[in-house]
Amino acid sequence: MKNYRYDLAEISRSSPKKVLLKVYSSKRAKNPISEKEFTLEKANKNLIPLYKSEFLLQHGENQKMLRLGNYIVSKAVEKYKSRTCEVVLKEYKNVDLKITLPSKLKL
Numbered sequence: 001m002k003n004y005r006y007d008l009a010e011i012s013r014s015s016p017k018k019v020l021l022k023v024y025s026s027k028r029a030k031n032p033i034s035e036k037e038f039t040l041e042k043a044n045k046n047l048i049p050l051y052k053s054e055f056l057l058q059h060g061e062n063q064k065m066l067r068l069g070n071y072i073v074s075k076a077v078e079k080y081k082s083r084t085c086e087v088v089l090k091e092y093k094n095v096d097l098k099i100t101l102p103s104k105l106k107l
Contacts, residue, residue, distance in 0.1 A: 042070065051073035
């Protein structure tokens with residue numbers, strides 16, 4: 001995946017924000033091998049890495065998505081050849097998580 005090239009463009013700045021990620025097989029390629037359109041909703045912190053860790057593993061070198069700000073991916077539509085895949089976030093809510101570890105850990 002080292003030679004892949006990524007172009008990230010804003011489609012809409014208004015809420016919800018929309019961006020388009022085009023993935024090219026090389027730095028010289030003229031036609032993208034896939035396109036991913038993301039609908040982003042405002043969040044209290046940057047939650048895009050959650051989406052990236054699950055759905056964009058193969059594009060590990062692409063850091064542009066992570067710099068968009070405090071958003072969460074509410075919808076993603078990927079087009080690859082003749083196939084289309086849609087991912088929709090059904091629910092998002094803040095939770096307080098408290099983890100208590102024993103004083104002595106057995107490792």
